[in-house]
Amino acid sequence: MIESEIRQLPVYSDEQLLGFVTDEDVIHGAIMEQWGNTRVEEIMTKDPFVIEEDESLGTVLSLIRSEGISHVPIVKDGKLVGIVSISDIIENIFQPRHVQRFGERVGEKVSVLSIPAKGIMVDPVITVLPESKLRDAEEQMHKFNISSLVIVSKGRPVGIITKRDFLEPLAQMEKPVERLTVQFSVKDVKIDEIQRSAVMDDFESFTRRYGGTLEAGTLFVYMKTHGTNFKGEQLIHIRLQFRTKRGAFFSSAEGYGVEQTFKIALDRLEGQIVKSTELANDQDFLKGYLRRRFPLT
Numbered sequence: 001m002i003e004s005e006i007r008q009l010p011v012y013s014d015e016q017l018l019g020f021v022t023d024e025d026v027i028h029g030a031i032m033e034q035w036g037n038t039r040v041e042e043i044m045t046k047d048p049f050v051i052e053e054d055e056s057l058g059t060v061l062s063l064i065r066s067e068g069i070s071h072v073p074i075v076k077d078g079k080l081v082g083i084v085s086i087s088d089i090i091e092n093i094f095q096p097r098h099v100q101r102f103g104e105r106v107g108e109k110v111s112v113l114s115i116p117a118k119g120i121m122v123d124p125v126i127t128v129l130p131e132s133k134l135r136d137a138e139e140q141m142h143k144f145n146i147s148s149l150v151i152v153s154k155g156r157p158v159g160i161i162t163k164r165d166f167l168e169p170l171a172q173m174e175k176p177v178e179r180l181t182v183q184f185s186v187k188d189v190k191i192d193e194i195q196r197s198a199v200m201d202d203f204e205s206f207t208r209r210y211g212g213t214l215e216a217g218t219l220f221v222y223m224k225t226h227g228t229n230f231k232g233e234q235l236i237h238i239r240l241q242f243r244t245k246r247g248a249f250f251s252s253a254e255g256y257g258v259e260q261t262f263k264i265a266l267d268r269l270e271g272q273i274v275k276s277t278e279l280a281n282d283q284d285f286l287k288g289y290l291r292r293r294f295p296l297t
Helices: 023-031 057-067 086-094 096-103 134-143 163-173 193-214 258-275 283-293
Strands: 008-013 016-022 071-076 079-085 148-153 156-162 180-187 217-228 234-244 247-256
Touching (some): 016 023, 023 163, 057 071, 057 086, 057 234, 057 247, 071 156, 079 086, 079 148, 079 156, 134 148, 134 163, 163 217, 180 193, 193 217, 193 258, 234 258
Parallel strands (some): 180 217
Antiparallel strands (some): 008 016, 071 079, 148 156, 217 234, 234 247
């Protein structure tokens, strides 16, 4: 499900189709066990990207595209007031029956990209606290038929959790992970063997640097294309989610060329690892990082 970005899988016995298992089936089955008592903050994406309510829809779309996300919490002076998803934008802006309502105000044409986020956001937002249990979070998502929850503390968004955030830790539970591994999800991106080899070389170098410090984990790599430029080169968007025993880390990059874009995203991920609270106090780790980044000449 994670690698193919699909929500359901067929179940066969020999050649007979028995039915389908969905992402919700997997998540619900897991949270009914002891794992359901895990705190939300353990798997949520921390410090989510947010947009002020008076920022334009164009800004929201730009953030969604650049960071490869599907939901953006909307804030006023740092406090959560709403949320905008890519489906909200499609339904309210780009479907023909809605364009006229949003496209004209007092007889004047207004670009839909100039509409403020508060003009399209959904409110109130369904939220949970960082200390809430995964079982309670899943119950809220099922009850309100939503695919994400905003995590708040004192009214401010401190995290966001999606179905993918549930599935990724579950994918690591099937077998105890004893080393750093990688999983790819590629959509419409052409990768030849040379490019794949270069990407894996970069990952192997990454594992040599961090395998001892982070002990074990899985790097989830999501690649998709936004089309081509005038030379026919693919504009690649890469998002990395790195879940380890020492914490979860996230980064993204956009550019032309698989190898270069992956390298940029991996460098940014390395920066997130270095800035993490736990590793910031590991002097041996920091010395090794600085020697690699700033070698003596």
